[in-house]
Amino acid sequence: MNLSRTTKQFSESVIREMTRIARKYPGSINLAQGFPDFSARKEIKAAAIEAIKRDINQYSITWGSQSLREAIGRKVSWYNNLEIDPERMVTVTCGATEAMIASLKAVINPGDEVIIFEPFYENYGPDCLLSGANPRYVSLHPPSWDFHLDELERVFTENTKAIIINTPNNPTGKVFSRKELEQVINLCLQHDCIAITDEIYEHIIYDGQEHVSIASLPEMHDHSITINSISKTYSLTGWRVGWTLACEEITAEIKKVHDFLTVGAPAPLQEGAARALAMEQGYYDWLSAFYSKARETIFNAIDAAGLHPIQPRGAYYIMCDCKEYMSSKALHSSMDLAMNLLEEVGIATVPGESFFSRDGKGKSMTRFCFCKKEETLNRAVELLERLH
Numbered sequence: 001m002n003l004s005r006t007t008k009q010f011s012e013s014v015i016r017e018m019t020r021i022a023r024k025y026p027g028s029i030n031l032a033q034g035f036p037d038f039s040a041r042k043e044i045k046a047a048a049i050e051a052i053k054r055d056i057n058q059y060s061i062t063w064g065s066q067s068l069r070e071a072i073g074r075k076v077s078w079y080n081n082l083e084i085d086p087e088r089m090v091t092v093t094c095g096a097t098e099a100m101i102a103s104l105k106a107v108i109n110p111g112d113e114v115i116i117f118e119p120f121y122e123n124y125g126p127d128c129l130l131s132g133a134n135p136r137y138v139s140l141h142p143p144s145w146d147f148h149l150d151e152l153e154r155v156f157t158e159n160t161k162a163i164i165i166n167t168p169n170n171p172t173g174k175v176f177s178r179k180e181l182e183q184v185i186n187l188c189l190q191h192d193c194i195a196i197t198d199e200i201y202e203h204i205i206y207d208g209q210e211h212v213s214i215a216s217l218p219e220m221h222d223h224s225i226t227i228n229s230i231s232k233t234y235s236l237t238g239w240r241v242g243w244t245l246a247c248e249e250i251t252a253e254i255k256k257v258h259d260f261l262t263v264g265a266p267a268p269l270q271e272g273a274a275r276a277l278a279m280e281q282g283y284y285d286w287l288s289a290f291y292s293k294a295r296e297t298i299f300n301a302i303d304a305a306g307l308h309p310i311q312p313r314g315a316y317y318i319m320c321d322c323k324e325y326m327s328s329k330a331l332h333s334s335m336d337l338a339m340n341l342l343e344e345v346g347i348a349t350v351p352g353e354s355f356f357s358r359d360g361k362g363k364s365m366t367r368f369c370f371c372k373k374e375e376t377l378n379r380a381v382e383l384l385e386r387l388h
């Protein structure tokens with residue numbers, strides 16, 4: 001059949017596929033897809049249950065319930081140093097996933113180019129293709145995952161419409177510094193291009209670093225779209241509530257795309273999300289301490305197993321460069337590596353190549369996630385000891 005030439009250009013998500021494969025290995029631990037295996041906070045769940053009981057069960061305003069948009073406005077004012085108009089600058093979406101594709105569809109014309117740092121979160125390439133953009137890639141170099149300014153400058157062209165920045169970054173854990181973001185801004189302003197920033201790991205950050213929202217930096221008001229969601233900060237990946245923040249002109253277009261894509265995010269869960277955004281500082285302190293400990297536990301175990309982890313500075317993933325292990329086992333691709341770790345060790349990870357655009361890049365890498373409760377991580381440590 002003559003089906004879409006666009007969808008033929010990409011495959012299903014490898015991250016999500018690894019979760020399905022892991023289910024076929026009883027007793028294995030899924031450190032592939034990034035979702036927590038512990039409970040969300042009871043006061044947040046209670047707010048959603050209460051909303052259902054109060055019969056908030058019909059469509060909300062398409063671009064988000066007023067209570068959630070106002071809660072977003074208050075939260076970004078204290079955490080991100082952003083003053084936004086909840087009426088004109090917010091679109092509530094079905095997760096950051098919809099926020100990204102709705103943003104791209106709202107700004108892209110056929111033939112426009114979008115710059116993506118690689119390794120990247122898997123969705124960005126297909127998102128670009130589905131919105132008619134040509135993705136252009138620029139490398140983050142391990143182990144510090146810095147970009148080279150001259151390489152970034154070279155990838156900008158007269159067709160560049162947007163650049164996607166994910167900070168803290170999945171899969172590398174890189175946290176873009178203020179200086180790096182300023183370099184990106186200079187290029188955006190020079191080329192009249194929009195910075196689309198995915199900041200869903202903004203509260204999962206280590207070693208006393210600061211999270212900087214590009215939209216809070218001078219001159220970015222009209223040149224940025226900030227994407228976020230409740231999935232990672234509040235451990236609610238299944239609720240599917242996210243949002244975009246942008247100036248009125250851009251938001252007007254995003255709202256239209258969002259309306260025809262999904263109409264709206266789940267109404268009662270938006271009320272729960274509004275409660276989540278009102279969590280006190282103590283919650284964020286707990287989150288950060290919890291993930292710092294989890295990072296240490298899993299990093300040390302991977303290191304002792306000889307899989308060469310690269311220390312992340314944010315988010316909840318660890319990339320490993322397993323060249324030595326692969327040659328000792330005669331493995332030839334990152335899928336072979338991930339399958340070997342699943343079959344011989346009992347841990348599902350994500351093959352490195354799924355984070356790169358070019359053949360062979362990431363071939364010796366695999367990604368572990370550590371957003372799991374202590375007992376799951378302790379079990380993973382025991383399994384990794386098999387490699388000693």
Ligand SMILES: Cc1ncc(COP(=O)(O)O)c(C=O)c1O
Nearest residue numbers: 034095096097121170229231242
């Ligand atoms: C960088 C990044 N953006 C977006 C998402 C998806 O977010 P959501 O669950 O809000 O759609 C993920 C999920 O892993 C992610 O890592």
